[in-house]
Amino acid sequence: MTAHPVAADSGQCPSGSFCVWEQSSYRGDFRHYTSSNPNVGDYMNDRMTSYWNRTGKTVSVYEHSNYVGCMFTIAAGKSEAAVASHFNDKMTSLRIGSGC
Numbered sequence: 722m723t724a725h726p727v728a729a730d731s732g733q734c735p736s737g738s739f740c741v742w743e744q745s746s747y748r749g750d751f752r753h754y755t756s757s758n759p760n761v762g763d764y765m766n767d768r769m770t771s772y773w774n775r776t777g778k779t780v781s782v783y784e785h786s787n788y789v790g791c792m793f794t795i796a797a798g799k800s801e802a803a804v805a806s807h808f809n810d811k812m813t814s815l816r817i818g819s820g821c
């Protein structure tokens with residue numbers, strides 16, 4: 722085990738994107754989004770565990786498709802190495818540029 726703080730790879734997560742990883746600490750399967758997405762699709766559906774918001778805007782994430790079931794709002798620049806357990810592996814849609 723290491724005590725080093727974990728940080729997302731800025732090379733993997735481009736500026737201007739909302740980045741999502743399937744594992745904690747910005748690891749595992751990865752997608753990044755530059756616009757709102759009403760259904761992230763099978764690859765990332767119900768899998769988000771860590772994220773980094775590099776859009777420069779507020780992002781909101783939802784448990785269901787079409788922005789139904791607000792989970793939480795993410796400020797510009799914020800990242801989390803692991804979302805709260807009750808939000809883990811649930812995100813299905815995301816909105817860039819607005820909270821919920």
Ligand SMILES: [Ca+2]
Nearest residue numbers: 784811812813
């Ligand atoms: Ca879901």
